[in-house]
Amino acid sequence: MSVHKTQLEPTPVAQVHSDVPIQQQGRAHTFTLRSAVANAGRKITTKHGWFGDYDYGYLCMPALPFMKQKQRLPPFYGLHDELPLLVGMATGLQHALAMLAGLITPPIIFANSLSLDASTSAYMISASLIGCGILSLVQMSRIHLFGRFYLGTGLLTVVGTSFATLSTATAIFNVMYADGTCPSTTNADGTITRGPCPDAYGKLLGTSLICSFLEIIMSFFPARVLKRIFPPLVTGTVILLIGASLVGESGIVNWGGGSNDCHNRPATGIFQLCPTIFAPRPLPWGSPEFIGLGFLSFVTIIFVELFGSPFMKNISIIMGLAVGCIVAGATGYIDGNTIKSAPAITFLWVHRFKIGVYPPAILPMFAVYISLAMEAIGDTTASAEVSRQAVEGPEFDSRIQGGVLSDGIGGFFSALFTVTPLSIFAQNNGVIAITRCANRGAGRWCCAFLILFGILGKISGVFLAIPNPVLGGVTTFLFASVAVSGLRVLAYNRFTRRDRFILAAALSFGFGNLLAPGIFTHLFDGVDNPNRGLQGLFDSITIVLETPFLSAGIVASLLNVIIPQEVAEDDELASDDEESQTHMEKELH
Incomplete structure (x- = not known):
C-alpha cells in the first residue's frame, strides 16, 4: 500500500523502513547476546531510549472547545523501528484498555446465562485476560514452521474472546436446558428458572477444543482459495449479524436491568426484580433508573x-464504564461482595470445569470456527494496511495463513x-491508527498488562460488580x-445485481x-x-438455524459459490475501476 506523506507528518528520527526486514536494510545486522545487552542498557540509561521524540502532548491533550489544536503529528x-520504552508502555496500555471491555463481556454473559456463582464468574474473567495475553504473544509472532507456512501474523495483532461464540453458545445452552442436560424449574406462574450449570460450560470448552482442528486444517489452504471462498460479501454479512444479534440478546437487555430471567418480569421468584431480589437496589426490568x-x-x-484526547478516545468504553460505576456506586446500585x-x-x-463433548x-461450533477464519482474514488485512505493510503478494499471503493457523491453535x-475460542480484535487497528505505533513492542507490553490484570484477582471482582445497566449501556455501543x-466490509462490494x-x-x-x-x-x-443420534442431529440443525449469523453465513457462502458471475458484470466492474482510477489520478494532480 502506498503511503503519501503530508506536510503535517514529520520525518521519523530513525530512518528505518518499517516494511522491510532489518537484514535487508542497507547492511546486514548480526545480533548477538552482547549487542542485545548493550542495546537494552542504552535504552534504559538514556533519555532518548526512554522518551524518544514522540509527541506526548498530542496523545494526552483533550480537544476542548475554542482551544487551538496542535497540527504536528508524532512519528510513525x-x-x-526502534521503540522508546515509554512509548511502548503507553501505547501498550492503550491497546490493553481498548480491548478490556471486549474481554470481560463474554465471560460475564456466559456466567449469567448459566447462573454461575460470583467466584466462578470472577475466575472466568481472570482466565480470559490471562489466556488472551498469552495467546496474543503467539499471534504477534511470525514463527517459520516449514516451507511457506508460518505461525502468527508478525503484526501487532492481539486476540480476544470471540463475540461469534456468544450467540451460538446462547442457542447451545438453551438446548441443554431444554433437554435436561442442565437443571431448571417451572414456577407456579409458568415461568422457568434456570439452575447453575457449570458442566455446560465444560462441554462448550470440550466441543470447542475438538472443532478447533477445522480452522487449523483450513490454515493450510492457499490464501487465495480462502479469500475466494470467503469474500467480503460473506464475511461482512457474518460480522454484521454477529453485532446485531448481540445487541438484541445481551446489550440492550442488560441496559434494561439484566439479561437473565428477570427481563421476562416474572410475578414470583428471585428474578421478580433485576438483577435479583437480593441486589442492593432491585427494580423491575426496564425501570427508568436502569435506563x-x-x-x-x-x-x-x-x-x-x-472532547477527549486520542488516549481517551481509544479507551472510551472504559471511560463510559468508569463514569457509570461512579454514579451507580454513589446511588447504591453496586454490591461490593x-x-x-x-x-x-x-x-x-x-477453578476447573469438567471437560466434555456435547x-x-x-x-454449530464448526460453523463458528469457519467464521473465526473469516474474521482472521479480514482483520489481518486491516492490520497490514494500518501498519503500512503490503496487502498482496507472498509475504501477505503468509501473514493470512499464519493468522488463521494461530487462531485455530x-x-x-x-x-x-478454560477460555472460549479466540479471534483477532479489530478495534486495536484503530489504536494503531491514532497512536501511529505499529511496533510489536507495544503489543508485547499490551500482553504484559493483560496478564497482570488477570493475575490481580480483585480487578475481576471489580468488573463483576459493574451493574447490568452500566454494562449494557457500553456493550450496546460495543456490539x-x-x-x-x-x-x-460489505462496502468493499460493488453491489451488482448478483451481490444484492x-x-x-x-x-x-x-x-x-x-x-x-x-x-x-x-x-x-x-x-x-x-x-x-437423530435427536442430536435435529438439535444441531436447530442451533444453526436459530443463530442468525450462522444461518445467514451458510446461505451467503453457498450462493456465492453456485451463482456465477455474469460476463457483463465483470466488464462493467472493470470499466468502473478504470473510471475510478482516472478520477483519483486527476484528484491527486
Missing part, C-alpha cells in the same frame, strides 16, 4: 469522542485455559460497532431469525420418538 513507529444509568454510560462515550470475595492473586486452573454443538489452547464493521441477490437471501434468514426469535425451535417437534 513501524514494525522494525438512566445505561444512558449515562452511553452519553459518556459520545462526550469522550467529542464480589470485590471482597475475589482473591488477591489468581491464575489459570485455580454432540449437538459440534456442527489458539482455539485449542484457549479451551485448555453496534461490530455491526458497523460488518457494514464497512445473495445479500438479500442471506439477510432473509439472519434478520428474520433476529426479529422473530424461536421460529425454528419447534421445527422437529412432529418427529415421533427419534433415537438419540
Whole structure:
C-alpha cells in the first residue's frame, strides 16, 4: 500500500523502513547476546531510549472547545523501528484498555446465562485476560514452521474472546436446558428458572477444543482459495449479524436491568426484580433508573469522542464504564461482595470445569470456527494496511495463513485455559491508527498488562460488580460497532445485481431469525420418538438455524459459490475501476 506523506507528518528520527526486514536494510545486522545487552542498557540509561521524540502532548491533550489544536503529528513507529520504552508502555496500555471491555463481556454473559456463582464468574474473567495475553504473544509472532507456512501474523495483532461464540453458545445452552442436560424449574406462574450449570460450560470448552482442528486444517489452504471462498460479501454479512444479534440478546437487555430471567418480569421468584431480589437496589426490568444509568454510560462515550484526547478516545468504553460505576456506586446500585470475595492473586486452573463433548454443538461450533477464519482474514488485512505493510503478494499471503493457523491453535489452547475460542480484535487497528505505533513492542507490553490484570484477582471482582445497566449501556455501543464493521466490509462490494441477490437471501434468514426469535425451535417437534443420534442431529440443525449469523453465513457462502458471475458484470466492474482510477489520478494532480 502506498503511503503519501503530508506536510503535517514529520520525518521519523530513525530512518528505518518499517516494511522491510532489518537484514535487508542497507547492511546486514548480526545480533548477538552482547549487542542485545548493550542495546537494552542504552535504552534504559538514556533519555532518548526512554522518551524518544514522540509527541506526548498530542496523545494526552483533550480537544476542548475554542482551544487551538496542535497540527504536528508524532512519528510513525513501524514494525522494525526502534521503540522508546515509554512509548511502548503507553501505547501498550492503550491497546490493553481498548480491548478490556471486549474481554470481560463474554465471560460475564456466559456466567449469567448459566447462573454461575460470583467466584466462578470472577475466575472466568481472570482466565480470559490471562489466556488472551498469552495467546496474543503467539499471534504477534511470525514463527517459520516449514516451507511457506508460518505461525502468527508478525503484526501487532492481539486476540480476544470471540463475540461469534456468544450467540451460538446462547442457542447451545438453551438446548441443554431444554433437554435436561442442565437443571431448571417451572414456577407456579409458568415461568422457568434456570439452575447453575457449570458442566455446560465444560462441554462448550470440550466441543470447542475438538472443532478447533477445522480452522487449523483450513490454515493450510492457499490464501487465495480462502479469500475466494470467503469474500467480503460473506464475511461482512457474518460480522454484521454477529453485532446485531448481540445487541438484541445481551446489550440492550442488560441496559434494561439484566439479561437473565428477570427481563421476562416474572410475578414470583428471585428474578421478580433485576438483577435479583437480593441486589442492593432491585427494580423491575426496564425501570427508568436502569435506563438512566445505561444512558449515562452511553452519553459518556459520545462526550469522550467529542472532547477527549486520542488516549481517551481509544479507551472510551472504559471511560463510559468508569463514569457509570461512579454514579451507580454513589446511588447504591453496586454490591461490593464480589470485590471482597475475589482473591488477591489468581491464575489459570485455580477453578476447573469438567471437560466434555456435547454432540449437538459440534456442527454449530464448526460453523463458528469457519467464521473465526473469516474474521482472521479480514482483520489481518486491516492490520497490514494500518501498519503500512503490503496487502498482496507472498509475504501477505503468509501473514493470512499464519493468522488463521494461530487462531485455530489458539482455539485449542484457549479451551485448555478454560477460555472460549479466540479471534483477532479489530478495534486495536484503530489504536494503531491514532497512536501511529505499529511496533510489536507495544503489543508485547499490551500482553504484559493483560496478564497482570488477570493475575490481580480483585480487578475481576471489580468488573463483576459493574451493574447490568452500566454494562449494557457500553456493550450496546460495543456490539453496534461490530455491526458497523460488518457494514464497512460489505462496502468493499460493488453491489451488482448478483451481490444484492445473495445479500438479500442471506439477510432473509439472519434478520428474520433476529426479529422473530424461536421460529425454528419447534421445527422437529412432529418427529415421533427419534433415537438419540437423530435427536442430536435435529438439535444441531436447530442451533444453526436459530443463530442468525450462522444461518445467514451458510446461505451467503453457498450462493456465492453456485451463482456465477455474469460476463457483463465483470466488464462493467472493470470499466468502473478504470473510471475510478482516472478520477483519483486527476484528484491527486
